[in-house]
Every structure is written in structure tokens, then in C-alpha cells.
Amino acid sequence: MNTVDLRYMSLLLFFSWVVFGLVGCDSQPQLTATSAVKSAGVIYHGGDIVTMAGGSLDQPEAVVEQGGKIVFIGTLAEAARGFAKASNFELKGKTLMPGFIEPHVHPSIAALVLPNEIIAPYDWVFPNVTKKGVRDPAGYKKRLEESINRNNARESTDSNSLFMIWGYHQLWHGDLSRELLNRLAPNQPVAVIHRSFHEIFFNDRAIDLIGLNAEEFKDNPQVNWEKGHFFESGWMNIAPRVVPFLAGSQKYMLGLDLMSQLIQKNGITTIAEPGSGTDFKAELGLLNHYMAQQPPFNVYLIASGTKLYRNFGDNQKAMELIDRLPSKYNTSNLQFLPKQVKLFADGAIYSQLMQMKDGYLDGHHGEWMTPLEDLTQQITDYWRGDYKVHIHANGDKGIQQVIETVTALQQSDPRQDHRLTLHHMGYFDDQQAAQIANLGIEASVNPFYLWALADKYAEFGLGEERAHNLVRIKSLTDRNVPVSFHSDFSMAPIEPLTLVWTAVNRIASEGIAYSPDQKIDVYTALKAVTISAARTINLEHEIGSIEIGKQANFVILENNPMRVEPQEIKDIEVYGTVFKGKLNIPISN
Numbered sequence: 001m002n003t004v005d006l007r008y009m010s011l012l013l014f015f016s017w018v019v020f021g022l023v024g025c026d027s028q029p030q031l032t033a034t035s036a037v038k039s040a041g042v043i044y045h046g047g048d049i050v051t052m053a054g055g056s057l058d059q060p061e062a063v064v065e066q067g068g069k070i071v072f073i074g075t076l077a078e079a080a081r082g083f084a085k086a087s088n089f090e091l092k093g094k095t096l097m098p099g100f101i102e103p104h105v106h107p108s109i110a111a112l113v114l115p116n117e118i119i120a121p122y123d124w125v126f127p128n129v130t131k132k133g134v135r136d137p138a139g140y141k142k143r144l145e146e147s148i149n150r151n152n153a154r155e156s157t158d159s160n161s162l163f164m165i166w167g168y169h170q171l172w173h174g175d176l177s178r179e180l181l182n183r184l185a186p187n188q189p190v191a192v193i194h195r196s197f198h199e200i201f202f203n204d205r206a207i208d209l210i211g212l213n214a215e216e217f218k219d220n221p222q223v224n225w226e227k228g229h230f231f232e233s234g235w236m237n238i239a240p241r242v243v244p245f246l247a248g249s250q251k252y253m254l255g256l257d258l259m260s261q262l263i264q265k266n267g268i269t270t271i272a273e274p275g276s277g278t279d280f281k282a283e284l285g286l287l288n289h290y291m292a293q294q295p296p297f298n299v300y301l302i303a304s305g306t307k308l309y310r311n312f313g314d315n316q317k318a319m320e321l322i323d324r325l326p327s328k329y330n331t332s333n334l335q336f337l338p339k340q341v342k343l344f345a346d347g348a349i350y351s352q353l354m355q356m357k358d359g360y361l362d363g364h365h366g367e368w369m370t371p372l373e374d375l376t377q378q379i380t381d382y383w384r385g386d387y388k389v390h391i392h393a394n395g396d397k398g399i400q401q402v403i404e405t406v407t408a409l410q411q412s413d414p415r416q417d418h419r420l421t422l423h424h425m426g427y428f429d430d431q432q433a434a435q436i437a438n439l440g441i442e443a444s445v446n447p448f449y450l451w452a453l454a455d456k457y458a459e460f461g462l463g464e465e466r467a468h469n470l471v472r473i474k475s476l477t478d479r480n481v482p483v484s485f486h487s488d489f490s491m492a493p494i495e496p497l498t499l500v501w502t503a504v505n506r507i508a509s510e511g512i513a514y515s516p517d518q519k520i521d522v523y524t525a526l527k528a529v530t531i532s533a534a535r536t537i538n539l540e541h542e543i544g545s546i547e548i549g550k551q552a553n554f555v556i557l558e559n560n561p562m563r564v565e566p567q568e569i570k571d572i573e574v575y576g577t578v579f580k581g582k583l584n585i586p587i588s589n
């Protein structure tokens with residue numbers, strides 16, 4: 001452990017103390033929780049009940065919950081006879097579905113983004129504020145300046161904390177550099193984080209504050225020192241040194257609380273984070289303190305094999321650590337998933353740093369997040385160790401790299417039901433989808449890429465053909481590849497119904513629909529945020545559908561997504577959720 005790590009740990013130990021103090025006095029004003037749990041149970045009826053069990057729509061009349069579990073599904077008359085003492089929950093025309101599952105979201109990123117500044121190409125709507133989008137370089141610089149000045153004027157501004165602004169994207173906002181940030185903020189440390197979260201820019205004050213020096217990065221091709229620009233592994237490597245300056249514990253806890261509000265408002269009862277950090281005592285400590293308040297959702301974590309390899313230089317040691325995590329850290333609502341690991345292939349789609357077979361129109365090239373030899377070795381070791389491997393892969397060349405490694409492994413070390421899952425999958429073609437299906441590879445995709453990027457990427461980098469065919473979901477679902485959707489917040493709003501809407505309509509930001517042959521039906525799209533999302537994290541026997549024996553986790557919607565016009569799906573209001581039998585209604589409703 002070097003001195004920087006020590007400083008980080010001590011800071012975080014300090015955070016833990018502060019946080020520990022905070023938890024006790026937090027009154028959680030955003031929720032009114034009505035306890036519906038009685039030992040006699042609750043009969044839900046009087047509206048559509050969409051179970052998401054099986055391959056087609058099933059709508060029973062009544063569901064009974066007892067002790068947090070689903071114990072009966074059938075007619076109302078039978079439910080009333082069998083559970084005479086149960087209380088009734090009348091849906092009054094609302095729709096009951098399994099609670100939505102977010103299989104890929106980063107609480108740490110949410111905790112940093114939400115309480116800080118957001119200046120992005122499009123609007124971000126939060127429970128009590130909308131951060132307006134800006135789509136031209138002059139407008140962006142003006143907003144940046146206003147924001148920096150506003151922060152500077154705050155009495156509480158601490159010259160030792162880093163002011164963070166998320167959402168920059170060069171295709172909308174033009175060039176950015178250390179020099180520009182120095183001009184706008186000569187006295188306060190400022191960090192601008194790219195829309196992709198895979199790049200960061202610092203001004204001089206920030207570089208001094210963190211203690212970075214030119215010498216240590218002179219051979220790093222993923223750092224442009226002159227521009228104060230760190231990207232992909234150049235940024236991932238220094239992130240643990242930067243994070244302590246981005247958010248003190250109080251701000252971090254506020255960020256987690258805002259994330260929690262969004263989770264509840266959008267009908268989610270389970271989230272998972274693939275690629276959880278390696279600072280188990282720090283980041284995990286804060287999350288653990290937050291979850292001790294028992295918010296109405298579960299959090300599952302999957303360790304990052306890439307980060308652990310960086311720490312140990314050895315996959316075997318990483319595996320030993322991963323195997324110890326559940327017994328060491330699991331609580332009732334925050335758990336490491338056993339025998340699962342997250343790896344990283346190519347760069348971020350929002351940065352146009354994914355690896356593309358046919359390159360980019362302007363001649364720039366993609367990046368590997370993990371050197372190829374290491375990536376192949378990591379996939380091989382975890383495959384042989386019988387792990388479920390989750391791999392971040394975005395471009396067709398990045399995805400092809402994984403396909404080829406798995407093809408070789410299926411020859412040398414064949415595995416049934418390995419469930420290796422590709423995450424994000426920005427661009428791939430139909431032929432690759434066929435290979436994916438043949439190899440038993442599964443998918444967790446971000447359909448929102450099409451909405452956010454198709455218009456701009458048609459003009460820059462990819463051209464129309466590729467940009468209009470981002471995230472070809474139907475090529476996968478037609479071949480029975482299990483597909484879940486995720487927001488990878490903040491790579492999409494943490495809104496499962498918005499993801500469903502994008503996949504069903506394939507409408508992009510300018511309002512134009514693309515690649516209609518890749519539209520999927522509403523039921524298949526709903527599976528992607530319920531039962532298939534449960535499968536992505538190997539929990540399909542516990543959650544994800546309304547079936548006897550499963551957890552009584554539900555979302556209650558004002559309208560049935562199977563009945564409204566496809567264009568209206570994202571506007572369906574979430575009335576509330578039921579988590580392990582308890583009703584939760586967000587106070588904003």
C-alpha cells in the first residue's frame with residue numbers, strides 16, 4: 001500500500017465516522033411507508049396483474065402475499081376462500097407487475113453525479129430539479145462559466161474540494177482543455193467529467209490538489225497531460241486518488257439518497273452493480289451505511305476482475321478475494337453475488353472510444369480498457385474457474401474479441417449454461433448476433449444509446465448505416481438470446497419504462513424512428529426489465545416475475561404497458577412499489 005492509498009483509507013475511515021453519526025439522525029422525509037405486512041397476508045386484486053411468468057401474457061385475477069413472499073395466484077374467489085383473514089389491496093384499475101430490476105447501475109457514480117453539477121447535451125429530470133441540456137459550444141462555455149462562478153461565490157466552498165461538472169461531450173460542446181478551465185477557474189479546483197464517465201479534465205488547481213505530476217504519466221497513451229485530459233485506463237487508474245476530493249461523506253450520502261429517490265420513483269426494487277470498486281472498506285462502507293436505513297430495494301454487487309488484476313497482477317489471487325467477499329461483507333440487503341465477475345473489453349460508446357471493425361470516419365481509433373492479452377487471460381481464468389463472467393463490450397470489434405475467446409474456450413474447456421453476459425453492446429451486426437446465440441452468450445444492453453447517439457453519430461464517426469442500427473435488440477431476441485436492459489446510470493436515466501419505450505419505438509433524440517426491423521414487442525421489452533434482468537444476475541428463481549415462492553416485490557403502475565400506445569409507455573406513472581410485501585409510495589406522488 002503506498003502513501004496515497006493510506007491517505008485515501010484514512011480519509012474514508014474518517015468518512016465512515018461522520019456517516020455513522022449521520023445515519024442515526026436522518027429522518028428520511030421522502031417516503032411514507034405504509035406497512036401492509038400482516039401475518040394473514042394481503043390479497044392484491046381489482047386491476048391488471050401482469051405476472052411476466054412464461055413466454056406470453058398471463059393476467060390472473062388475484063395474487064396473495066404473506067410474510068414477504070408470493071403464496072397464491074388465481075381467482076379472487078379462491079384467494080378470498082383460502083386466505084379469509086388476509087387484508088385486501090384494491091388496485092382500482094392500476095396494474096401490478098413484478099418490481100423492476102436494474103441489472104447494471106453504479107451507486108458510486110450516482111452518488112457523485114447527483115449532488116454535483118450536470119451540464120449535458122440533453123435535459124436530466126430529477127425529483128425536484130431539471131438540469132437543462134445545452135447543445136452548442138458557446139452555450140456550453142457560458143453554462144460552465146456561470147456554474148463555476150456560482151460555486152465560487154458559495155460561502156461554504158472549500159478550496160480543498162474539487163468542483164465536479166458531469167456531462168461534457170465534444171460533439172455537442174466543442175474542444176475542452178486545461179487551459180480553458182484555468183481561465184474560467186483560476187483559483188478553484190475543477191474537474192469536468194465526460195458524458196461517458198470514462199474521461200476527465202482537470203485545471204491546474206485540481207492537478208495540484210490531487211498531487212498529479214507530469215513525470216508519472218509521460219509514457220501513458222491514455223493521458224494527455226497538456227490538456228489535463230485522462231481517459232479510459234488513464235482515468236480508471238487515478239480514480240481512487242481523485243474520488244476523496246470529489247465528495248465528502250455528507251455529499252456522497254446525499255447522492256445515494258437522491259439515487260434512492262429515483263429508484264423508488266421509477267418502480268425499481270432491485271439494483272445490481274457489475275464492476276464494484278476495490279476499496280471495499282471505503283465506497284462499500286458508505287453504501288453499507290446507507291442501506292442500513294432499509295430503503296425499499298436490494299443492492300447486489302459483482303466485483304471487478306479488471307480492477308483486482310490491477311491490484312494483484314494475478315487472477316488467482318483475485319478469485320480468492322472474490323470468493324471471500326460474500327461471507328465478509330454481505331448484509332440482508334447489500335450482497336456480493338457469488339461466483340460472478342465483471343471484466344472490461346473496449347472503450348466507452350459515449351466517448352466514441354469503443355473498438356470498431358471498420359474504424360471511424362474521421363480516422364481516430366478506439367481504445368481497449370484492458371490490454372488484449374490480459375483480457376483473454378482474464379476471460380480464460382474466470383471461465384475455467386466456473387464463474388459467470390460479465391463483460392463490458394461496446395463496439396463490434398470489442399464484441400468480436402469476446403466471441404473469439406469464447407469460441408476457443410468452448411473448444412478447449414466446454415461449458416454448458418455458462419451465461420457469460422455481454423454488457424452494453426452499442427454496435428454489432430446480425431451475423432455476430434447469430435454467433436452470440438450459438439455460443440450461449442447472453443446480453444444486457446442499453447437501448448438508450450440509440451436515442452442519445454444515433455443522430456449525432458450518423459454525422460460524426462460512424463455514419464448513418466451504423467448509427468441508425470445501434471443496439472440491434474431484435475437480432476438477439478429472435479434467436480432466443482436472453483436480453484436484459486440497463487441504464488448503467490448515468491448512461492441513461494434510471495427509468496426502466498424509458499428503456500422499454502426506446503426498444504419498442506426506436507425513436508432517437510430528434511424524434512425520428514430508425515431501423516424499424518429492430519423494434520421489439522412490448523412483452524419482450526418488459527421481460528428485459530423484469531425476469532430477464534433477474535436472469536442476468538442469476539436471481540431468476542427469487543425475483544423478476546409473479547410466481548409462487550418468489551419475493552413479493554411489485555411495481556404498481558397507473559396504466560398497463562401492454563394496453564397503452566407504444567409511444568406512451570415512458571409516460572406511464574409509477575404509483576408505488578411493494579418490497580418484500582411492504583407498500584412504498586414516493587412522496588412526490
Ligand SMILES: [Zn+2]
Pocket residue numbers: 104106275488
Ligand atoms: Zn457500467
